[in-house]
Amino acid sequence: MKWIFEKILVFIVVVNAFAGFAQQNNLEVDLSKSVAKIQPTMYGIFFEDINFAADGGLYAEMIKNRSFEFTVNPLMGWIQPNSNRHSLNTNSGIATIIKYANSSGNHNYCRVKINNDKGYELINEGFRGMGIKKDATYNFYISALNKSGSIKNIIVQLIDKNKNVLGETKVAATSPVWKDYTAQLTAIKTEANAQIKITFEGTGEIDLDMVSLFPVDTWKGRKNGLRKDIVQLLYDLKPGFLRFPGGCIVEGRTLARRYQWKKTVGPVENREVLVNRWNTEFAHKLTPDYYQSFGLGFFEYFQLSEDLGAEPLPILSCGMACQFNSGELAPMEELDPYVQDALDLIEFANGSTDTPWGKVRNDMGHPKPFNLKYIGVGNEQWGADYIERYKVFAKAIKAKYPDMIIVSGSGPSPDGDYFQYGWEELKKLHADIIDEHYYKDPKWFLDNAARYDSYDRNGPKVFAGEYAAHPRGVKDGPQENNWQAALSEAAFMTGLERNADLVVMTSYAPLMAHIDAFQWAPDLIWFNNIDSYGTVNYQVQKMYSTNKGTDLLLITKEGKPLTGQEGLYASAVKDINKRELIIKLVNTKSSAQSVSIDLKGRKVKSKGTKTLLTSDNLVDVNSFESPNKISPVSSGFKLRGKKAILNLEPNSFTILKLSI
Template sequence: MNLRLIAGAAALAAALTSSFAQPRVMDVDTGKNGAPIQKTMYGIFFEDINYGADGGLYGEMLVNRSFEFKQSLTGWTTFGNVNVKDDGPFERCPHYVELAWPGHADRLTGMQNSGYGGISLKQGEDYRLTLWAKAAEGEGGIKVELIDQLTDSEPQAFVTQELKITSGEWKKYELIMRSPKNDTEASLRILLNGKAPVCLEHVSLFPVKTFKNRKNGMRADLAQALADMHPGVFRFPGGCIVEGADLQTRYQWKNTIGPVENRPVNENRWQYAMKSRISPDYYQSYGLGFFEYFQLSEDIGAEPLPVLNVGMACQFQNKDDSANVPMSELQPYIQDCLDLIEFANGDTTTTWGRKRAEMGHPAPFNLKYIAVGNEQWEEPYFKRLPPFVKAIREKYPDIKIIGTCGPAPEGEMFEHGWKAMREIGVDLVDEHYYKSEEWFRNSSMRYDSYSRKGPKVFAGEYACHGDGKKWNHYETSLYEAAFMTGLERNADVVLMATYAPLFARVDAWQWRPDLIWFDNARMFKSVSYYVQQMYACNKGTNVLKLTMNGKPVAGQQGQAGLYASAAADNGDGSVIVKVVNTGKTTQPVSVNLKGMKGERTAQTTTLTCTDMDAENTLEEPEKIVPKTGTLTCKAGKKCTVIEDEIAPMTFRVYRIKK
């Protein structure tokens, strides 16, 4: 027996079987627009978790710039004669430092700050140092240096500037410092220059080149990554930090506006919420506040969606209603909602509209949505939400109100939540699901059976968490793509969806997986980021009906692990087809574009990988990225036909001009 001949014949037979396998036929009705797909359909959700704000998106490069952490000198190394005082010029940030003569000519008084894992500087780039100072004796001076503590060179300082403090009254000073080299582990050092004492407050360092070059701006590369997603909605500022571990540490938007020097520091709920990964120095500076959130929404073209506290502390950390504000004391929380809408939309003659204008934005932000409460559940929430809804409806009837049905996507609590939201009459219900691979594979038809009446759905937080592999890897991202075909198919029910969390520092995270990872100098986009981007950039304006043998293509029996959806883009006259193959074999597909005739060219975007555990990293940020190409669509007997082979575990988007 010739074993080589038999083996060769078997291989040829397998190849022929693959070549002549019957394609999976899908039909798309391109002639009849279905439900409109909202501009808000695919968006982003930001929460200050994983050092996403301070140390991340927010451009500030120094830790504890106002000396307001519970340990006042956290983040600072001091030497010589340094004293902390608490009678400073800013009511809500009273602490400052006094640098005084150390008592000997060969001693030095000073302090230095290494930022978040080192200050990252780029050769030839400018950095703006601002500080408030006064000279205790009318005139004094400091020396400001950018240093490399670990350098082999003789001088540690590679930038040095002197600053004269010319007044005994508090005054703001500014220096522009240009870095002569690249350095990812630099520090800022400030030395007393002379014997006269000098007092310093709100010592701040920013790149001059922030996103949109704003002075109190965002880190450029991270903000640009958000803009490149083309998000339709931007939900902020949380998340559990909206609630706080208790009401004293809840997020209060009014503390986050006005001059940054007078915004009080707040303890971040994620400082110790994950007991296995505590972060003792995790505070919110509120430099990234509600004005900046609205401004960033505008800059990236997304509808702002603020989330406000409903009078409740985090229910995960507080098991009974005693931790929440009594019903009789709820009015200030309701007023916060009304005042926020005025801040966003009121004209400059209103109290809060005038404050917005004073911050540099006279025009309204055109807020359309507000969420009241985050991931709350059962009676404590159900009894507090109605007075918010009543007050907002009476004063601002056009604002869409979003309620929540709790932390789980099914079960008794979930059902109670939906029932209550219908009765209360919210416009959208915020659903959250951090679930397994199996759940995402099996849930693409989740919304096909939802009622078309009553509140719509906001998928406010979701991510596929791998079975025993809770990190960003290709397989989970692919299942998210498969699941999202169901969001798109049901655009008459689902009006917006945002993956979560958004950001994570590689050296200081509390939660994963996350969409975008970074350190102090670099960043990379996860595969899930590219899935979100492929959907947002190919959203379309209306759903088109797509079926296989009359059924939605949703990984159903006989569909070989395929998921698909279709949309029309009435803006450029395109038809968009999304196909996900979650199977382990190549699938030939034939998509009949009914209502189109003749040969066409399809623009394709493909995300594929053979290693299910693979992920992008700082070292390999583009290991798995979408690839673009073209495909000729054939002229069938009655319609244009896409004929293609979808490789195993692949997500492909086709865009064809109608």
């Protein structure tokens, strides 16, 4: 009898296990009913100069403090290894900072005195070093004035940590007046932490300014342009918009240190260097060498938007410094210059070449307007002071440019008194789009997939402008970009997509970070001086942005949207241009789930593709060593009659694509 009892127990266990595995989630999609149009701006990117994202990152300049403008120490980044300030009669030479008598943006230059032939060196350390690649060519630029006339040449060398020469060139800087010189170097070795060494032939005094080094191989081959590998990662996202230049960087710690777009256009040598607001923001991550050269300025942001096929979305100061710092306010009676900056920016972007600011754009090489449609007033300000200032901006902008779409803000949090107040007041003012920000743990993202289901459809549209899942108990840095965080974002984004009638713009934040100089994590893209990679969060964003479709469809289970029932999340769209049905499915359970999708309303071809993103471990990450460890895998898929039947893997994000 015992063996019969044991067999019955085994049979019961097997049957129950099979039943649990085979139990299907029956879903339904009606292809004939378009719920809403999905805006081309639905998935975009948000750039902020945090984590050395501009200088030392996207902007390909390799020399730090190229014009000797850092305010605390104008020679920061420059080293004089064999100069002895205490024995000027015997040292080989010395560099001294001199202020221009009449200067707008560029205030300082460097005077080098060479005393003898003992080998005076002036070395620039770069942005945590300089990444050079074997056989790659680099453009060297320098502005010089030879005061004594006895210095014959400037010798320029790329060196490694042991001072081995990796590339060399020479500049005959003999002019007694300021003159620009150029030369090229070709690297004989790949080195992530190179430096540049400048020595001199002869003795005497020579003045130097705008010392610069760029790779020849930049994005689109532009001189003094952007880092090619990083822009390629952005381009591959096919973003609908580019929001710039921030972020808190717009506001500044004080109003004097706010981002002023007019100081970032025109000749690059005249753009005034500014200390970055992330320079001293975090006591445990001080970066006193973090400044903004503005070589990547508003013209370059507009140009990048054009390159990416993305709508430009500039964000401007509303006369309020960061409320987490000084909270300094421009008095209402002194707000006009801030408002005029916004009006002038629209003219810079869209004005004809015979307008003052349209002419500036034309002189920079872009006679054609940038076709700006969106502008942001403030970043994440809150309270009555913000509303009072927003009213002034909105009135002036709409009066002159009635079709301009204004993005306003609801503060730094997705809930609370300030958030509610901002929404209520902006709704009364018939605001166009309200920007919401949320940095929360993965559970929050799973729990809030239905966040926008109950929003008022008669109010302003929503821009989910800054969001990222921050996993808890994880080491600070790239380890925060793990599969748990990305999976929760994938689930949450089904809710963004399902509410595409209301949510018209979304972007992960921050966009990128230098592995050796970051203040904030997680980030969508990580880079060092040589390489860059997209995190698994990047892969999630890319799967959405390259599969956004044109029309929202309903996908339901028992008549209800999937917002986490049984750990399942889903959204569905169709692309009327490509004649495709695209279904996104997220299984957040640690076990597989079977799904049967009944496709109604339109005929669908029986063969399609299934793209899967998953990993065995929730703490897995992509890395410099394994940049594609977690990346999408596509395979063929076939319908069973009129139904799509899938077995969703544990902790997985799946996209099913079928031709209509």
